[in-house]
Amino acid sequence: MKKLFVLLAGCLMSLAVFATGESEGVNYIDQTSTIDRFRELERMDVTSERDPADPNEIEPISRELDDILGETQALEDTD
């Protein structure tokens, strides 16, 4: 039983280390320039493919919303 408590205490210390790591991480932003970070963000090529969804995952919309979409489409089709 004692060993179990020791292990749990160790676990809590590990979590504390995690928390400390995160708070130290904030300094990372302070230490590196924001402009350098912007350059890193810019290198991310945000271009994913669009795959069709599982129809079961698409939530149905109300009749009112469907009507608005239809009216809008009708106006765009006349353009």
Next chain:
Amino acid sequence: MSQRCALIGVALLVWGSAAQADYSFDNPEQYLADAADWRPWSDVLRRNALDSALLADCVANIDRCPKRYRGVTHLIVRARDLALEDQVRLVNRYVNKRRYRNDRTSRPTLMEGELHRNQWRPLLETLSRGGDCEDFATAKYFLLRELGIPADAMRVVVLWDTKTRDYHAMLAIDTGDVAWFLETDNTIQRGRQLRKYEFQYSLNEEGIWDHSLTLQGRES
């Protein structure tokens, strides 16, 4: 035996603490900069202000509105009094009907001596030409702003998809409970559905948030 159980428990606890948390709008420690500080983003905000002024004129007098904008104007007028959740569902469906154009093959653009790979687009440009995930997310943001949703309730979020190993973008909505993520396939992702993603950074008119500090072993 009890030692083994304890070790497994510790491992599970540590693993759980390291797992990607739900997206939070309350993360001041991840604030990176003002929206005006990043040129590609501030530039699209400035360009979209012109679109917003044009749409305001269209709403005021739809008969004097250019024909190609009457559809979106009609949607704005009809949707302004809807409940937030219906506005979000409507805008998600409407923007997702645009032509999906993957811009991976497009060349980076030169802006003030820097090469910029993702060219953010204002609302009316995406509605007329289509675009890909970040264009759809941005168009939903701008259109929901036209419907009166405040800037601080939304963020365009760039994510790393750990399954397809691609960067992706979705619009996140703060509903007061879990954040809603508007996907390009008409689904709205929440909670567990987002586990395959690692949040990278977020944008709105007020700021830029950097989520990289919470990444777990991403290979860029």
